[in-house]
Amino acid sequence: MGPTVREPEPDQSATARPGGPGYEWPRPFQQLRTVFRGHTYRQDVLLGLAVLLLGLSPRSGTGLDLSYLTPLFVVSSTVQALALVWRRKAPFTIYCVVLASCTVQWAAGESSGSNLSLMICVYTVTRYRSVRALRAAVGAAAPSLLVFVFRVAQVQHQILAGLLFLACAVAASVALGLVATERHAQFEALAERAAHAEIEREQRARMAVLAERARFSREMHDIVGHSLAVITGLADGGVRQVEANPERGREVFGLIGETSRQALSDLRRTLGALRERPLEEDATGVAAESLAPQPGVADIEELIERTRSAGPQVSYRMSGESPELPHSLQLAMYRIVQESLTNSLKHAGPDTSVQVAVEVAGDSLLVTVADTGSRAHHVPPSSAGSPGQGLAGVRERAALAGGRAEAGPNARGGWTVTARFPLNPPEEDRELR
Incomplete structure (x- = not known):
């Protein structure tokens, strides 16, 4: 079989139409x-x-006759x-x-x-x-x-x-x-x-950046605000316990360290989403920590235990058959409970009693956090000054999850935060989630 002769490729520039590609x-x-x-x-x-x-050109048929000019x-x-x-x-x-x-x-x-x-x-x-x-x-x-x-x-x-x-x-x-x-x-x-x-x-990109900043701002506020409130309560109690009960004082400072480490871990996880980490970091465990799941309903009990360590008496009750909840709704519930407990520590002090309830009734889910106020010196919540950004963040989180939140004084002299979420949101809300 003879060698294969390759035919020359046609010249594209020779066959292209003038003005064409x-x-x-x-x-x-x-x-x-x-x-x-x-x-x-x-x-x-x-x-x-x-x-x-x-x-001015010569006319046809006249030759060089320029008499017409x-x-x-x-x-x-x-x-x-x-x-x-x-x-x-x-x-x-x-x-x-x-x-x-x-x-x-x-x-x-x-x-x-x-x-x-x-x-x-x-x-x-x-x-x-x-x-x-x-x-x-x-x-x-x-x-x-x-x-x-x-x-x-x-x-x-x-x-x-x-x-x-x-x-x-x-x-x-x-x-x-x-x-x-x-x-x-x-x-x-x-x-x-x-x-x-x-x-x-550009406007959509700017709005996306602003929305992302607001989301991280809420996360940072919830993590830092709650952890510092717990640490402050533990530190105040620890000062008194060091002289009266040294053993209890050591436990309090241990709890402060544990709460600080937990807050630092949450901060690393939140800030880790702001940047891309190389795969090699998996060996150190830092990347795995940053990719840990966001807290949900199952983590509320641990949150309450940390709050109890700061002094308040906190009870937790969950009633009704809870279906499998989306991660965004679970995170919203967790952050709302966290912010409410933080506000109770800040405004009512460590000697208050807090009741946390999660109830499933029909096609809605109700989250309630109510405290009894301060027993040492009663200050009506309505006169406690500006509520700050915490309650605004609670309402915003509830709205982003398809629900709504309300906050106000209760009959026991404390403060009640209520958030209600639909379990069957409209179809367009599901797509947005």
């Missing part, structure tokens, strides 16, 4: 395109020179061509100048290729001016076109054909102007839509 213009054309692209004044100068050459012919043709240089700056004015020049030339029975500038001016008026200006331009051209039909020798014997030709030329110029205007409007609409989409994208 894969086609490269020759270098001189590329340089010329660079010079004129985006420079409308240069383009109009080039257009005017081209029309002037067309108007009369002063009137040369001046009118030059005015018609060079006026195109300013057609974009003053479309209607330039149109009137070109129309007058053409009319003078036609009245003398002459016609040149530079008459093309009149159709270019009709296009320009359509493109850059209003419909009212276009109507005025067409109306002003009607008498001049009649002069062309009855005075120019080439169409004197074909009046109907001449009128039809002129009507078609004007209609084509107007149509091209309208198409260009519509296309420009579409491009502007697309550019505006793209700008709006970019602004909306």
Whole structure:
């Protein structure tokens, strides 16, 4: 079997369509395109020179006979061509100048290729001016076109054909102007839509960043606030226990250390979500700790035990058949109980009694945290000053989980926080979770 001969691949540049993908213009054309692209004044100068050459070029069949180049012919043709240089700056004015020049030339029975500038001016008026200006331009051209039909020798014997030709030329110029205007409007609409989409994208990104910051702020507030409240309560009690009961004092300081380590672990887990950790950290255990699950309903008892160590008497009751709850709802319940216990420690002190209850009734779940206030010196909760950001965070957490939270004084002189969550949220809420 003979060796396989590989056929040469076809030259894509040779088969590509001019102006299409894969086609490269020759270098001189590329340089010329660079010079004129985006420079409308240069383009109009080039257009005017081209029309002037067309108007002054020898007529077919006359050879080198230049007798047609009369002063009137040369001046009118030059005015018609060079006026195109300013057609974009003053479309209607330039149109009137070109129309007058053409009319003078036609009245003398002459016609040149530079008459093309009149159709270019009709296009320009359509493109850059209003419909009212276009109507005025067409109306002003009607008498001049009649002069062309009855005075120019080439169409004197074909009046109907001449009128039809002129009507078609004007209609084509107007149509091209309208198409260009519509296309420009579409491009502007697309550019505006793209700008709006970019602004909306930036706003969504900014809102996402703000929402993420608010979420981490709530987590940090709950973790640090509760842990510091427990540590403060233990430290205050430990000072008294060191002299009265040294053994109990050592236990209190041990509890302070345990609470501090737990708070530090929670902070590491929360802050670890702000950055990407390499896989090698698994060996040290830091990455595994940062990826630990967020606290839920099962961790409420441990939370209550830590709070009891600071002094308050805390009871916990859970009633009803609790279905499997989503992680977001469990985290919200845990943080609400945590913030409520923190507020009880801060405002009622370590000698208060707190009742924590989680009840499932029908299609709703109720979380209640109520304390009895301070037994040493009773201060009505309503006069205790500003509630701070804790209760606002409780309401916000409940709302994000699809529920609502309320807080206020109770009949026993303490404070009650109640949060209610639907167990069957609407379909759109499930998708958001």
